[in-house]
Amino acid sequence: MKNTIFRIEGLRCDGCASTIKVLLDKEPGVKAVSVSFASGEARVLYDPGIVTEDRLAATIERPGYRVTARQ
Numbered sequence: 001m002k003n004t005i006f007r008i009e010g011l012r013c014d015g016c017a018s019t020i021k022v023l024l025d026k027e028p029g030v031k032a033v034s035v036s037f038a039s040g041e042a043r044v045l046y047d048p049g050i051v052t053e054d055r056l057a058a059t060i061e062r063p064g065y066r067v068t069a070r071q
């Protein structure tokens with residue numbers, strides 16, 4: 001199990017954070033997600049054997065947000 005924090009550009013409200021959480025929760029291999037509008041970050045706990053960090057970043061960017069950093 002791996003934990004990655006994605007820094008996200010383009011969040012404008014709590015609704016944006018919920019949109020991203022719903023999309024990430026749907027990805028196979030994702031165990032836990034929290035997205036904060038206040039900090040502009042998504043924390044994702046996932047199985048790297050099932051889903052890659054690149055795929056999670058692409059999921060966040062699909063509605064038009066941008067991942068500016070990962071740690």
Ligand SMILES: [Cu+2]
Binds near residue numbers: 015016
């Ligand atoms: Cu919003």
